[in-house]
Structure formats: C-alpha cells, structure tokens
Amino acid sequence: MSAPTRRVAAATAVAVALASALAAPARAEWLSRTVDGTMGTRIVVELWSDDHAAGEQAIDAVMAEMRHIDTTMSTYKPDSEISRVNAHAATGPVKISSELFGLLETALEYSRITDGAFDITYASVGFMYDFRAHHRPTEQQIDAALPAVNYHHVLLDRATRTVRFSQAGVRIDLGGIAKGYSVDRGIEILQRRGIHHAMVQAGGDSRIIGDRFGKPWIVGIRHPDRRDEVIARLPLVDTAISTSGDYERYFDENGVRYHHIIDPRTGHSASAVRSATVLAPTATRTDGLSKTAFVLGAEAAIAIYERLGDVDAIIVKPDGKVLYTKGLAPPQAAQPPANSQPDKK
Numbered sequence: 001m002s003a004p005t006r007r008v009a010a011a012t013a014v015a016v017a018l019a020s021a022l023a024a025p026a027r028a029e030w031l032s033r034t035v036d037g038t039m040g041t042r043i044v045v046e047l048w049s050d051d052h053a054a055g056e057q058a059i060d061a062v063m064a065e066m067r068h069i070d071t072t073m074s075t076y077k078p079d080s081e082i083s084r085v086n087a088h089a090a091t092g093p094v095k096i097s098s099e100l101f102g103l104l105e106t107a108l109e110y111s112r113i114t115d116g117a118f119d120i121t122y123a124s125v126g127f128m129y130d131f132r133a134h135h136r137p138t139e140q141q142i143d144a145a146l147p148a149v150n151y152h153h154v155l156l157d158r159a160t161r162t163v164r165f166s167q168a169g170v171r172i173d174l175g176g177i178a179k180g181y182s183v184d185r186g187i188e189i190l191q192r193r194g195i196h197h198a199m200v201q202a203g204g205d206s207r208i209i210g211d212r213f214g215k216p217w218i219v220g221i222r223h224p225d226r227r228d229e230v231i232a233r234l235p236l237v238d239t240a241i242s243t244s245g246d247y248e249r250y251f252d253e254n255g256v257r258y259h260h261i262i263d264p265r266t267g268h269s270a271s272a273v274r275s276a277t278v279l280a281p282t283a284t285r286t287d288g289l290s291k292t293a294f295v296l297g298a299e300a301a302i303a304i305y306e307r308l309g310d311v312d313a314i315i316v317k318p319d320g321k322v323l324y325t326k327g328l329a330p331p332q333a334a335q336p337p338a339n340s341q342p343d344k345k
Helices: 003-023 052-073 081-088 098-113 120-126 139-148 178-192 283-289 292-296 298-308
Strands: 029-036 042-049 154-157 162-165 198-202 205-209 217-222 230-236 239-245 250-253 256-259 275-280 312-316 322-324
Touching: 029 052, 042 052, 052 081, 052 098, 052 178, 081 098, 098 120, 098 154, 098 178, 098 283, 120 139, 178 198, 178 205, 178 239, 178 283, 205 283, 217 239, 217 275, 230 239, 230 275, 230 312, 239 283, 275 283, 275 292, 275 298, 292 298, 298 312, 298 322
Parallel strands: none
Antiparallel strands: 029 042, 042 198, 154 162, 198 205, 205 239, 217 230, 239 275, 250 256, 275 312, 312 322
16 A cells, blocks of 8 residues: 555544544533632532533533632622722712622621521621631620621612612621522523533532432531531432531630621620521522521521521521421321320230
8 A cells, every 4th residue: 555545544544533533422420629718618519411521611610600709709808899898888889790789689688587687797896806816806896896787787779789888887798698699600600501410519508400310419417516427417409508507617715605607786606506507499598597596596597487488497506406497397206195005916
C-alpha cells in the first residue's frame, strides 16, 4: 500500500472512530462536589447526570451562584451590597439590586409571620459578638444598641427599589436566610439545565429534587451534644430541610452558652430550645423559620408551623425532650382499653 493510500485509510479510520464515539450514549452517573469557605460554610452539590461534562458544568454554575450571593450579601465583605446598605441607609434611601430587594421583602415577611422572632436587625447587637474569639458585648453595650433591633426600622420602597433605616445604629444581616436562598437558587439552576435528581446543601440548609431512583434521600438530624449520634433519620423527596442548633457557632463561659442565634428582644443568645429542624417546600422558607423556636420556645413555634400548613418541624428542648409537628409525629404505641385483660395463651 502506498503512503498516500495509507494516509487516506488512517484518516478514514479516525473519522469512523470519532463518529462512533459521538454516536455512543453518554454514561449516566452520580456526580458530587464539596467546597469549604463559601458563605462561611460548606457547600455540597450532588446530582445525577446523563452526561459527565454537562453535569460538571451544572455544578460549576451552582458554585458560581453561591460565590455571587456571598459577594453580594456577606457583612464580612466591606464592599458587599449589604455592607453598603449598613453604611448608608440610616442617612437616606439606598438603591439596591432587585435580588437583594426581593430577599429583604421575604425576610420582613418572616418577621411578621413569627411575631418578630426572626429579625434581620438583630445584627445591630449581633455584630458585637465574635464567637471565634470568645468575645461578647457587655450589658451596657447591649442596652445601648437594643433600641435599633426592630424589623420595623427597615423601610422598603418598591417604586424606587430603595431601602432606608428609620434611625441610626440599625444594622441588618441576612445570615439567617441567605444560605437557604442560595440553596434555592442552586436548585433553580440545576432544574433549568434539565437535572431532575439532586441535592444542594449550604451548611445546615438543604434542598432535594427527585429521589435516588426509587429510594428516598436519607437525612440525619444530629444530637445537640453528641456529634456522631442522630436523633432521627428522615426519608425525603422533593423538599427542603434546615437544622439550626446552639452547637454551630458558640463558646461556653461560666456555664453559659453564647451562640449565634440572637434573641432580638434581649440581644442575648436565644436559649428556648437546643435545636430546630424545619421542612418546607423551599430552603429560603426552612432557613428563615428554623430560628423561630429558639426565641419563642418549642410549643409556640410549632403552633406557627402548624398554622402555615406547609411546614413541619422536629425540635429538641433544653431538657432533651423532642417535639414534632403533626406531620412528623411518630405513631403512638396502641394502648389496650382500660378494662381489657391480657391474652392468655
């Protein structure tokens, strides 16, 4: 065979092999990725994709959205949009993005739903806590800052898309809802890309779409004191779940636990419960509602969840007792009638 003929044959073989590769079906598989540090927490994405490259690109898009939300809404970044609001909104209206405006509207709605137990202005006191450094404000500092803690101080103008504060000293922090919002945004991105089975998690906030091909996703709720022990395992499909606990960011001093969930009424760490797990259709909702029990107490919080209708919860009280909403309550053991006699065999 001549050299030109060999080259033609080789080129033909390459073309046939390439065509065969392109025609071959993509291998479906589970893909996952974990990234630490974004939004000050651990981000996890797990999904089922018919195409490896497309699945990895979908995860890339979710991670990029998480970084965008962190850049926009982190109070730890002095050039973030939320930091600009905190710096200037007490002196006049501040024009903000439609994304931030919408999330502020949602946050204020949860303040109304929970009778102020959820309040983004807690940061007016909360910024003085440093849990890594084991630093807390003095009683005098709390008393001076507490008048600025009231969600009614946040005034939104939809016509101009601005926010302003009604008095000096007000600060806001979306740490109690932004992670849940970021999870929902991640799920939206995956759904637009044709992903039907996935889980997106940011810290204690997760949302699941689909199942694991005939099996539910299993999510464990950890014991407040024993990291490796779970108090419940929940089989979940197409739902969101958030767990808040006094063991996440805290320090103990003289027998008192100081943690990141601040009671907006007192400026101190809320201590009515040890942990609260909330289930609802979206992670924004579960994140925004999971802190309520710490402030109002388990029974009052469960009354709110039951009234909403699309929310369930498992709450651990300080004495270790576990309370459930009706939708999650375990079946009670059947009790024999009062006058019945045991079977004799």
